[in-house]
Amino acid sequence: MSAAPLMKLTDLSVTFATRDRTVHAVNGVNMELAEGEVLCILGESGSGKSVTLRALMRLLPKFARVTGGIEVAGQNVLAMSERRMADFRGGEVAMIFQEPMTALDPVFTVGRQIAEVVQRHEGASRATAMARALELLELVQIPSARRRLDAYPHELSGGLRQRAMIAVALACRPKLLLADEPTTALDATVQIQVLLLLRELQQKLGMGVIFVTHDLGVAGEIADRVAVMYAGRVVEEGPVGSFMAGPLHPYPRGLLNSTVHGNMRGKVLTTIPGAPPSLSSVPTSCSFSPRCAMAEAACEAGVPAMVEAGGGRRARCIKIAAG
Amino acid sequence: MESKNDRGGPAQPLLALRGLTKHFPIKGGLFGNTVATVRAVDGVSFEVMKGETLGIVGESGCGKSTTARLLVQLLGLDAGSMVFDGEAVGEPRASGISLRNYRRQVQMVFQDSYASLNPRLPIEDSIAFAPKVHGVGEREASERARDLLAAVGLAPAQFARRYPHELSGGQRQRVNIARALALQPRLVILDEPVSALDKSVEAQVLNLLVDLKAKFNLTFVFISHDLNVVQFISDRVLVMYLGEVVEIGPVEAIYDRPAHPYTRALLASRPSMDPAKRRTVPPLVGDPPNPVNPPSGCRFRTRCGFAEDVCAARKPVAADLGDGHLAACHMATLDSGHSKAGAILEVVV
Numbered sequence: 001m002s003a004a005p006l007m008k009l010t011d012l013s014v015t016f017a018t019r020d021r022t023v024h025a026v027n028g029v030n031m032e033l034a035e036g037e038v039l040c041i042l043g044e045s046g047s048g049k050s051v052t053l054r055a056l057m058r059l060l061p062k063f064a065r066v067t068g069g070i071e072v073a074g075q076n077v078l079a080m081s082e083r084r085m086a087d088f089r090g091g092e093v094a095m096i097f098q099e100p101m102t103a104l105d106p107v108f109t110v111g112r113q114i115a116e117v118v119q120r121h122e123g124a125s126r127a128t129a130m131a132r133a134l135e136l137l138e139l140v141q142i143p144s145a146r147r148r149l150d151a152y153p154h155e156l157s158g159g160l161r162q163r164a165m166i167a168v169a170l171a172c173r174p175k176l177l178l179a180d181e182p183t184t185a186l187d188a189t190v191q192i193q194v195l196l197l198l199r200e201l202q203q204k205l206g207m208g209v210i211f212v213t214h215d216l217g218v219a220g221e222i223a224d225r226v227a228v229m230y231a232g233r234v235v236e237e238g239p240v241g242s243f244m245a246g247p248l249h250p251y252p253r254g255l256l257n258s259t260v261h262g263n264m265r266g267k268v269l270t271t272i273p274g275a276p277p278s279l280s281s282v283p284t285s286c287s288f289s290p291r292c293a294m295a296e297a298a299c300e301a302g303v304p305a306m307v308e309a310g311g312g313r314r315a316r317c318i319k320i321a322a323g
Numbered sequence: 324m325e326s327k328n329d330r331g332g333p334a335q336p337l338l339a340l341r342g343l344t345k346h347f348p349i350k351g352g353l354f355g356n357t358v359a360t361v362r363a364v365d366g367v368s369f370e371v372m373k374g375e376t377l378g379i380v381g382e383s384g385c386g387k388s389t390t391a392r393l394l395v396q397l398l399g400l401d402a403g404s405m406v407f408d409g410e411a412v413g414e415p416r417a418s419g420i421s422l423r424n425y426r427r428q429v430q431m432v433f434q435d436s437y438a439s440l441n442p443r444l445p446i447e448d449s450i451a452f453a454p455k456v457h458g459v460g461e462r463e464a465s466e467r468a469r470d471l472l473a474a475v476g477l478a479p480a481q482f483a484r485r486y487p488h489e490l491s492g493g494q495r496q497r498v499n500i501a502r503a504l505a506l507q508p509r510l511v512i513l514d515e516p517v518s519a520l521d522k523s524v525e526a527q528v529l530n531l532l533v534d535l536k537a538k539f540n541l542t543f544v545f546i547s548h549d550l551n552v553v554q555f556i557s558d559r560v561l562v563m564y565l566g567e568v569v570e571i572g573p574v575e576a577i578y579d580r581p582a583h584p585y586t587r588a589l590l591a592s593r594p595s596m597d598p599a600k601r602r603t604v605p606p607l608v609g610d611p612p613n614p615v616n617p618p619s620g621c622r623f624r625t626r627c628g629f630a631e632d633v634c635a636a637r638k639p640v641a642a643d644l645g646d647g648h649l650a651a652c653h654m655a656t657l658d659s660g661h662s663k664a665g666a667i668l669e670v671v672v
Contacts, residue, residue, distance in 0.1 A: 044521040044522065044523065045521055143609075157609075157610035158383075158610060159609070159610045160610065187382035187383055187548065187610070187611070188382065188548065188550065188589060188592040188593065189382065189588055189589060189592045189605075189606065189607040189611075190382075190610055191592065191594075192592040192594065192602060192605050192606065193605040193607070193608065195594065196602065196603070196604075196605050214521065214522065215594070216522075216596055217593065217594030217595065217596055218594050220594060220595055220596045220597060220598050220601075221594040221595065221598075221601055221602070223598070240598045241598050241599065244596055244597060244598060254523065255522055255523060258522055258523045258525070258526035259522050259526075259551075259596075260525075260526070260529070260549075260551040260552050260554075260555045261551050261596055262551075263554065263578070264554075264555050265554065265555055265574065268530055268533075269526040269527075269529055269530050269555075270526065271523060271526040271527045271530065272523040272526075275491055275493070275524075
């Protein structure tokens with residue numbers, strides 16, 4: 001990457017400490033995103049993928065301890081004042097969530113909620129902001145957009161609600177869009193519509209997108225690059241094409257094999273035995289080794305370093321030869 | 324076990340359903356009058372054959388979960404009939420089977436593994452509860468519970484006295500499967516049993532279901548929105564749309580030669596794992612309509628690229644495409660009056 005990255009995480013760690021217990025959710029994540037690039041963070045529940053995304057916008061609860069570096073467009077996010085943060089959120093970086101019904105305000109019309117963002121960030125008048133809201137609803141391909149400006153979230157179907165939320169997020173033309181499983185709650189025929197819309201908008205507006213998902217198929221449809229997380233660390237990273245053709249790390253390889261796809265009738269599915277670690281302490285060795293068929297004594301010696309495997313691919317496994 | 328309970332022989336359907344209907348009234352206004360009706364399941368007929376896995380797919384609001392609840396009689400029918408191995412369900416006098424007896428033979432596994440277990444009972448007691456209610460002795464019930472825990476891959480010595488909150492999602496779903504098997508049922512209704520699980524755990528539970536089915540001679544009705552999972556586990560597949568059956572047939576026929584435009588769109592909506600084969604045009608636009616006021620004639624016509632006047636005027640009848648493959652589309656019936664009648668049979672997807 002020659003140009004300065006749009007987003008850069010350096011050794012990001014997030015710890016949640018409550019009276020009862022401590023959870024080390026993210027344990028040293030390094031990640032970069034170029035302008036106009038789509039990165040998919042893949043992982044199962046508890047892998048730290050959503051926490052990483054939320055840390056980027058400082059949306060974590062007060063008791064979360066965030067260390068390391070978060071840089072977006074050359075600015076240090078962790079050093080921003082609350083006032084600056086309010087401009088930053090929604091202005092330069094925006095987020096869309098899994099559940100549009102809870103993310104949208106039920107007592108305001110969709111038009112009002114979009115216009116509010118434009119008024120707050122660009123100081124536009126109410127009338128200009130409403131005109132911009134209409135443009136945005138058309139941009140996200142909501143049919144009869146003018147009528148839908150006056151609709152409340154509960155009056156829209158799931159797919160239209162998700163489109164409305166995308167319109168709110170895009171209101172100030174953010175450079176970086178964060179998407180936290182935005183299509184998981186949608187039906188199959190609607191999910192593909194929203195994925196195609198996001199891809200089209202991303203190309204049209206040239207945004208960088210970080211897309212969190214647990215679904216390999218979704219990553220296959222939308223990602224340029226994929227980062228797989230396990231137990232709070234990135235275990236593999238690389239271009240989506242070579243990743244889907246054959247992951248390097250045993251964990252994503254197991255994940256790909258255990259995902260039912262194509263005609264696998266009558267076959268016994270390959271599974272990954274066991275369950276992810278509890279994360280009550282920072283893992284000091286390879287977190288996946290207890291479940292890994294290839295594990296040996298050396299895996300327990302320490303956290304494996306990220307190995308560059310060529311072609312922009314890297315993985316955290318001692319069995320991978322540098323390329 | 325099979326020989327003891329089997330009545331009509333292997334050719335008789337285990338469960339035959341005719342015109343299953345469930346409408347939910349929406350109350351409103353000052354006097355709580357019925358202002359509208361949700362036609363959740365509207366005249367659904369199909370059969371579940373002995374020893375098969377019947378997959379039911381469809382989007383939210385298509386009535387697949389209501390169908391599941393009707394099958395275990397958690398909801399009463401508004402119209403229609405259910406015949407279990409030759410005996411009418413709920414008519415104990417006239418050559419029928421009592422509800423109590425029926426429920427012993429038909430059990431259900433729900434999507435939410437936590438909500439479907441009693442949080443105050445150790446899992447062993449949850450599993451032994453139903454056998455005790457049905458007159459099995461304390462000691463025997465508990466023994467059966469421990470055997471079942473072992474059968475679903477949870478070591479009884481380690482897990483029997485644990486509470487649901489002490490288990491992971493995958494382990495809890497195993498307990499729910501054990502609980503459903505505690506009465507030695509013949510038919511198990513699985514309503515999205517793996518949808519809330521992570522992929523690696525999903526594969527473990529799917530393998531377990533395949534094993535248990537063979538071991539206990541079970542028949543499954545497997546409901547899911549995940550087309551890949553349904554293809555993996557089913558022998559026959561039923562596709563629902565807005566409370567009606569649009570297509571049913573052997574799994575190969577549905578996935579290789581889908582005849583109904585909705586089934587085709589549903590299959591084409593699956594994200595491809597191959598970034599080189601990305602989709603450019605969505606197979607369908609819009610969301611499924613509201614089941615309160617479904618379109619006239621064919622309910623899919625508002626989203627269908629082939630809709631003509633005949634589709635609004637008349638409800639399509641299920642056309643027989645051979646080998647038990649039925650599709651409710653005017654294009655599949657030669658004399659329906661649709662300009663492409665019959666053409667659908669030649670198009671290969």
